[in-house]
Amino acid sequence: VDGIGYQYLWSGNRWFSLNGAIISWNLVLAAYISFSRSFLNIKSYTTILDNLLKLIVGMLVLNAILSQFWDMIWSLKIAFLVQTVGTLLLILISVLGIRNNSRPAKLYFGAMVFLLTGTILTLLKNSGVLPQNLITVWGVHFGTTAEVILLSIGLADRINEMRKEKYIAQKEAIDAHQEVLVSKQLSIDTLKKTEKRIQQIFDNAVEGIFQFSEDHQLVFSNPAMAVLFGYESESEMLSSVKHIETLFKNHN
Numbered sequence: 001v002d003g004i005g006y007q008y009l010w011s012g013n014r015w016f017s018l019n020g021a022i023i024s025w026n027l028v029l030a031a032y033i034s035f036s037r038s039f040l041n042i043k044s045y046t047t048i049l050d051n052l053l054k055l056i057v058g059m060l061v062l063n064a065i066l067s068q069f070w071d072m073i074w075s076l077k078i079a080f081l082v083q084t085v086g087t088l089l090l091i092l093i094s095v096l097g098i099r100n101n102s103r104p105a106k107l108y109f110g111a112m113v114f115l116l117t118g119t120i121l122t123l124l125k126n127s128g129v130l131p132q133n134l135i136t137v138w139g140v141h142f143g144t145t146a147e148v149i150l151l152s153i154g155l156a157d158r159i160n161e162m163r164k165e166k167y168i169a170q171k172e173a174i175d176a177h178q179e180v181l182v183s184k185q186l187s188i189d190t191l192k193k194t195e196k197r198i199q200q201i202f203d204n205a206v207e208g209i210f211q212f213s214e215d216h217q218l219v220f221s222n223p224a225m226a227v228l229f230g231y232e233s234e235s236e237m238l239s240s241v242k243h244i245e246t247l248f249k250n251h252n
Helices: 004-008 014-040 047-066 072-099 103-126 139-204 223-228 234-240 244-251
Strands: 210-212 218-221
Touching: 014 047, 014 072, 014 103, 014 139, 047 072, 072 103, 103 139, 218 234, 223 234
Parallel strands: none
Antiparallel strands: 210 218
Protein backbone atom coordinates (compact mmCIF):
# COMPACT_ATOMS: atom_id res chain seq x y z
CA VAL A 1 0.00 0.00 0.00
CA ASP A 2 2.74 2.47 0.99
CA GLY A 3 5.56 1.23 -1.26
CA ILE A 4 7.79 0.33 1.71
CA GLY A 5 8.70 -3.04 0.19
CA TYR A 6 9.91 -1.41 -3.01
CA GLN A 7 11.77 1.24 -1.05
CA TYR A 8 13.65 -1.03 1.35
CA LEU A 9 13.47 -4.69 0.20
CA TRP A 10 13.78 -4.96 -3.59
CA SER A 11 14.51 -1.46 -4.84
CA GLY A 12 17.41 -2.79 -6.96
CA ASN A 13 15.47 -5.72 -8.42
CA ARG A 14 13.85 -4.44 -11.61
CA TRP A 15 12.10 -7.73 -12.46
CA PHE A 16 10.47 -8.05 -9.05
CA SER A 17 9.56 -4.37 -9.05
CA LEU A 18 7.60 -4.96 -12.26
CA ASN A 19 6.14 -8.40 -11.50
CA GLY A 20 6.14 -8.68 -7.72
CA ALA A 21 2.90 -6.78 -7.20
CA ILE A 22 0.74 -9.04 -9.37
CA ILE A 23 2.39 -12.23 -8.10
CA SER A 24 2.14 -11.26 -4.44
CA TRP A 25 -1.43 -9.98 -4.89
CA ASN A 26 -2.61 -13.33 -6.25
CA LEU A 27 -0.71 -15.39 -3.66
CA VAL A 28 -1.82 -13.22 -0.73
CA LEU A 29 -5.43 -13.50 -1.87
CA ALA A 30 -5.07 -17.28 -2.19
CA ALA A 31 -3.57 -17.49 1.31
CA TYR A 32 -6.30 -15.23 2.75
CA ILE A 33 -9.12 -17.30 1.23
CA SER A 34 -7.50 -20.52 2.48
CA PHE A 35 -7.24 -18.98 5.97
CA SER A 36 -10.90 -17.90 5.78
CA ARG A 37 -11.98 -21.45 4.87
CA SER A 38 -10.27 -22.81 7.95
CA PHE A 39 -11.29 -19.92 10.20
CA LEU A 40 -14.99 -20.19 9.33
CA ASN A 41 -14.90 -23.99 9.19
CA ILE A 42 -16.91 -23.66 5.98
CA LYS A 43 -16.87 -27.37 5.17
CA SER A 44 -19.01 -28.12 8.22
CA TYR A 45 -22.12 -26.43 6.80
CA THR A 46 -21.63 -25.88 3.05
CA THR A 47 -19.41 -28.21 1.06
CA ILE A 48 -20.47 -26.65 -2.27
CA LEU A 49 -19.21 -23.17 -1.40
CA ASP A 50 -16.13 -24.67 0.23
CA ASN A 51 -15.24 -26.46 -3.01
CA LEU A 52 -15.91 -23.25 -4.94
CA LEU A 53 -13.43 -21.40 -2.73
CA LYS A 54 -10.87 -24.15 -3.35
CA LEU A 55 -11.35 -23.54 -7.07
CA ILE A 56 -10.82 -19.80 -6.57
CA VAL A 57 -7.58 -20.45 -4.67
CA GLY A 58 -6.37 -22.62 -7.55
CA MET A 59 -7.28 -19.92 -10.07
CA LEU A 60 -5.32 -17.30 -8.12
CA VAL A 61 -2.21 -19.46 -7.94
CA LEU A 62 -2.51 -20.24 -11.65
CA ASN A 63 -3.00 -16.57 -12.44
CA ALA A 64 0.18 -15.70 -10.50
CA ILE A 65 2.14 -18.16 -12.64
CA LEU A 66 0.58 -17.23 -15.97
CA SER A 67 1.04 -13.51 -15.31
CA GLN A 68 4.63 -13.98 -16.49
CA PHE A 69 3.52 -15.31 -19.89
CA TRP A 70 0.73 -12.97 -20.97
CA ASP A 71 -0.30 -9.33 -20.68
CA MET A 72 -0.18 -8.15 -17.06
CA ILE A 73 -3.38 -6.17 -17.58
CA TRP A 74 -5.25 -9.44 -18.08
CA SER A 75 -3.75 -10.83 -14.88
CA LEU A 76 -4.83 -7.73 -12.98
CA LYS A 77 -8.37 -7.98 -14.35
CA ILE A 78 -8.60 -11.68 -13.50
CA ALA A 79 -7.23 -11.11 -10.00
CA PHE A 80 -9.69 -8.26 -9.39
CA LEU A 81 -12.62 -10.33 -10.69
CA VAL A 82 -11.67 -13.40 -8.63
CA GLN A 83 -11.08 -11.22 -5.56
CA THR A 84 -14.53 -9.66 -5.93
CA VAL A 85 -16.25 -13.05 -6.31
CA GLY A 86 -14.26 -14.52 -3.44
CA THR A 87 -15.05 -11.58 -1.15
CA LEU A 88 -18.78 -11.80 -1.91
CA LEU A 89 -18.71 -15.55 -1.28
CA LEU A 90 -16.93 -15.10 2.03
CA ILE A 91 -19.46 -12.48 3.12
CA LEU A 92 -22.30 -14.82 2.13
CA ILE A 93 -20.68 -17.71 3.99
CA SER A 94 -20.15 -15.58 7.10
CA VAL A 95 -23.85 -14.66 7.01
CA LEU A 96 -24.71 -18.37 6.83
CA GLY A 97 -22.40 -18.93 9.79
CA ILE A 98 -24.15 -16.16 11.74
CA ARG A 99 -27.47 -17.88 11.09
CA ASN A 100 -25.90 -21.02 12.61
CA ASN A 101 -24.88 -18.92 15.64
CA SER A 102 -21.16 -19.21 14.85
CA ARG A 103 -19.07 -16.75 16.89
CA PRO A 104 -16.12 -16.89 14.41
CA ALA A 105 -18.55 -16.03 11.60
CA LYS A 106 -19.81 -13.00 13.55
CA LEU A 107 -16.28 -11.74 14.14
CA TYR A 108 -15.32 -12.41 10.52
CA PHE A 109 -18.34 -10.51 9.22
CA GLY A 110 -17.49 -7.56 11.47
CA ALA A 111 -13.88 -7.63 10.24
CA MET A 112 -15.04 -7.56 6.61
CA VAL A 113 -17.40 -4.64 7.34
CA PHE A 114 -14.56 -2.59 8.86
CA LEU A 115 -12.20 -3.40 5.99
CA LEU A 116 -14.73 -2.63 3.25
CA THR A 117 -15.87 0.56 4.99
CA GLY A 118 -12.31 1.85 5.28
CA THR A 119 -11.58 0.95 1.67
CA ILE A 120 -14.74 2.66 0.38
CA LEU A 121 -14.02 5.81 2.38
CA THR A 122 -10.51 6.01 0.89
CA LEU A 123 -11.82 5.41 -2.64
CA LEU A 124 -14.44 8.14 -2.21
CA LYS A 125 -11.72 10.50 -0.96
CA ASN A 126 -9.53 9.69 -3.97
CA SER A 127 -12.51 10.32 -6.27
CA GLY A 128 -13.10 13.74 -4.72
CA VAL A 129 -16.48 12.79 -3.27
CA LEU A 130 -15.30 13.07 0.35
CA PRO A 131 -12.89 15.63 1.78
CA GLN A 132 -9.48 14.69 3.10
CA ASN A 133 -9.45 14.04 6.83
CA LEU A 134 -7.98 11.54 9.26
CA ILE A 135 -10.60 8.89 8.56
CA THR A 136 -10.67 9.15 4.75
CA VAL A 137 -6.89 9.36 4.39
CA TRP A 138 -6.18 6.43 6.69
CA GLY A 139 -9.42 4.54 6.06
CA VAL A 140 -7.74 1.44 4.61
CA HIS A 141 -5.26 1.34 7.49
CA PHE A 142 -7.99 1.72 10.12
CA GLY A 143 -10.11 -0.94 8.43
CA THR A 144 -7.19 -3.33 8.13
CA THR A 145 -6.24 -2.81 11.78
CA ALA A 146 -9.79 -3.46 12.96
CA GLU A 147 -9.94 -6.54 10.73
CA VAL A 148 -6.71 -7.95 12.19
CA ILE A 149 -7.93 -7.35 15.76
CA LEU A 150 -11.29 -9.05 15.18
CA LEU A 151 -9.73 -11.98 13.32
CA SER A 152 -7.17 -12.39 16.12
CA ILE A 153 -10.00 -12.58 18.65
CA GLY A 154 -11.82 -15.07 16.45
CA LEU A 155 -8.67 -17.13 15.95
CA ALA A 156 -8.15 -17.28 19.72
CA ASP A 157 -11.76 -18.44 20.10
CA ARG A 158 -11.20 -21.05 17.39
CA ILE A 159 -8.10 -22.37 19.17
CA ASN A 160 -9.97 -22.54 22.49
CA GLU A 161 -12.84 -24.33 20.77
CA MET A 162 -10.43 -26.87 19.26
CA ARG A 163 -8.88 -27.43 22.69
CA LYS A 164 -12.34 -27.92 24.17
CA GLU A 165 -13.26 -30.40 21.44
CA LYS A 166 -9.98 -32.25 22.04
CA TYR A 167 -10.67 -32.35 25.80
CA ILE A 168 -14.19 -33.67 25.23
CA ALA A 169 -12.89 -36.32 22.80
CA GLN A 170 -10.22 -37.42 25.29
CA LYS A 171 -12.78 -37.53 28.12
CA GLU A 172 -15.15 -39.63 26.01
CA ALA A 173 -12.29 -41.99 25.13
CA ILE A 174 -11.33 -42.32 28.82
CA ASP A 175 -14.96 -42.89 29.82
CA ALA A 176 -15.35 -45.53 27.10
CA HIS A 177 -12.15 -47.23 28.28
CA GLN A 178 -13.40 -47.21 31.87
CA GLU A 179 -16.71 -48.69 30.76
CA VAL A 180 -14.82 -51.49 29.00
CA LEU A 181 -12.76 -52.13 32.14
CA VAL A 182 -15.89 -52.16 34.31
CA SER A 183 -17.64 -54.48 31.87
CA LYS A 184 -14.59 -56.74 31.80
CA GLN A 185 -14.44 -56.79 35.60
CA LEU A 186 -18.14 -57.64 35.78
CA SER A 187 -17.56 -60.49 33.34
CA ILE A 188 -14.68 -61.77 35.46
CA ASP A 189 -16.81 -61.54 38.63
CA THR A 190 -19.67 -63.33 36.89
CA LEU A 191 -17.31 -66.03 35.68
CA LYS A 192 -15.89 -66.49 39.19
CA LYS A 193 -19.41 -66.78 40.65
CA THR A 194 -20.33 -69.32 37.99
CA GLU A 195 -17.18 -71.33 38.71
CA LYS A 196 -17.97 -71.20 42.41
CA ARG A 197 -21.51 -72.49 41.82
CA ILE A 198 -20.23 -75.29 39.62
CA GLN A 199 -17.61 -76.16 42.24
CA GLN A 200 -20.30 -76.25 44.92
CA ILE A 201 -22.46 -78.53 42.79
CA PHE A 202 -19.44 -80.73 42.14
CA ASP A 203 -18.46 -80.89 45.82
CA ASN A 204 -21.99 -81.46 47.12
CA ALA A 205 -23.03 -84.05 44.53
CA VAL A 206 -24.06 -87.43 46.01
CA GLU A 207 -22.77 -89.22 42.93
CA GLY A 208 -19.10 -89.95 42.51
CA ILE A 209 -17.53 -87.70 39.90
CA PHE A 210 -13.97 -87.99 38.69
CA GLN A 211 -11.75 -87.14 35.72
CA PHE A 212 -8.75 -88.91 34.30
CA SER A 213 -6.24 -87.99 31.62
CA GLU A 214 -5.58 -89.64 28.26
CA ASP A 215 -2.97 -91.93 29.84
CA HIS A 216 -5.51 -92.99 32.49
CA GLN A 217 -4.01 -90.89 35.28
CA LEU A 218 -6.55 -89.74 37.91
CA VAL A 219 -6.80 -85.94 37.72
CA PHE A 220 -9.43 -85.06 40.33
CA SER A 221 -12.55 -86.36 42.05
CA ASN A 222 -15.32 -85.02 44.22
CA PRO A 223 -15.79 -85.92 47.92
CA ALA A 224 -18.54 -88.42 47.12
CA MET A 225 -16.18 -90.35 44.86
CA ALA A 226 -13.54 -90.52 47.60
CA VAL A 227 -16.07 -91.79 50.16
CA LEU A 228 -17.37 -94.32 47.67
CA PHE A 229 -13.89 -95.87 47.38
CA GLY A 230 -13.16 -95.69 51.11
CA TYR A 231 -10.99 -92.59 51.28
CA GLU A 232 -11.48 -89.83 53.85
CA SER A 233 -11.00 -87.05 51.31
CA GLU A 234 -10.45 -86.47 47.62
CA SER A 235 -6.87 -85.31 48.29
CA GLU A 236 -6.07 -88.65 49.95
CA MET A 237 -7.59 -90.46 47.01
CA LEU A 238 -5.56 -88.45 44.50
CA SER A 239 -2.31 -89.07 46.38
CA SER A 240 -3.00 -92.80 46.73
CA VAL A 241 -4.31 -93.60 43.28
CA LYS A 242 -2.05 -92.81 40.34
CA HIS A 243 -3.79 -94.90 37.69
CA ILE A 244 -7.51 -95.27 37.20
CA GLU A 245 -7.31 -99.03 36.57
CA THR A 246 -5.63 -99.48 39.95
CA LEU A 247 -8.58 -97.76 41.59
CA PHE A 248 -11.14 -100.20 40.21
CA LYS A 249 -8.93 -103.26 40.79
CA ASN A 250 -8.48 -102.36 44.44
CA HIS A 251 -12.18 -101.69 44.79
CA ASN A 252 -13.07 -105.06 43.34
